[in-house]
Amino acid sequence: MTNNSTHQPSQPPSWHVDLPTNLCFRLANHIASLQRQKEQEGKRLVLGLATGSSPLPLYRALISLVEKGMLSFQNITTFNLDEYIGLSDTRHSYETFMWDNLFSHVDIEASHIHLVPRVTTLKEAHQAAADYEEAIANSGGIDLQILGIGRNGHIGFNEPGAPADSQTRVVQLDPVTRKDASEAFGGLDHVPTHAISMGIQTILRAREIHLLAWGSAKATAVHESIYGPVGSDVPASFLQTHADTSFHLDSSAATGIESMTQNAVKVA
Numbered sequence: 584m585t586n587n588s589t590h591q592p593s594q595p596p597s598w599h600v601d602l603p604t605n606l607c608f609r610l611a612n613h614i615a616s617l618q619r620q621k622e623q624e625g626k627r628l629v630l631g632l633a634t635g636s637s638p639l640p641l642y643r644a645l646i647s648l649v650e651k652g653m654l655s656f657q658n659i660t661t662f663n664l665d666e667y668i669g670l671s672d673t674r675h676s677y678e679t680f681m682w683d684n685l686f687s688h689v690d691i692e693a694s695h696i697h698l699v700p701r702v703t704t705l706k707e708a709h710q711a712a713a714d715y716e717e718a719i720a721n722s723g724g725i726d727l728q729i730l731g732i733g734r735n736g737h738i739g740f741n742e743p744g745a746p747a748d749s750q751t752r753v754v755q756l757d758p759v760t761r762k763d764a765s766e767a768f769g770g771l772d773h774v775p776t777h778a779i780s781m782g783i784q785t786i787l788r789a790r791e792i793h794l795l796a797w798g799s800a801k802a803t804a805v806h807e808s809i810y811g812p813v814g815s816d817v818p819a820s821f822l823q824t825h826a827d828t829s830f831h832l833d834s835s836a837a838t839g840i841e842s843m844t845q846n847a848v849k850v851a
Contacts, residue, residue: 661697
């Protein structure tokens, strides 16, 4: 597969290097500021949320702000990025993850939480994906999207080969993605082969995008996403075409890009 996309970068994403706790504290305060602004305008703040280990420091920071009375989720609506298809139980569902790590600890109303439906068949999944895309549009679109990144450059479950114009849909998981999840599932044979994911176009419609990456295993994908060719070989490279994207990196994930000063905001 070759990078043959005709999409041109709007501007390379900015990137910030520091300890995850520090980066996420600042991002949480930015989210709180947006929430207060929306509240004053009588509007809702729409957040796109991710799962996995990368956003956990951010969720802890958001919970801390709620506990201190510096943030309220009362006027926040959330949409998650993705969900596995065909899970046999809820232990590995992203619904469980979100309730355990964020929703149970903040003052959000359940009716304002949008999770990709857990379905068991591909037929159900295709309709659920279309309905989810419509729900995002009906909310007025995502104001701020949180992303992680896979070792193969995936965002959400948009694996290598994902087209730039893709919307929420059924996707087949890449072998690298399934291997990385195998320990949590107790073996590769237990990892689902398909998922529902927001598409590249869905993600790029967000007004702000913030990608979080920690550890040396993400360094190559991060470098290719910021400075490599824009194309479906590295789905996160499409973020170069977005007008307001920031990468938040620890020093290990930033290996290989710290010497490249263009658009850098090094804070460590």
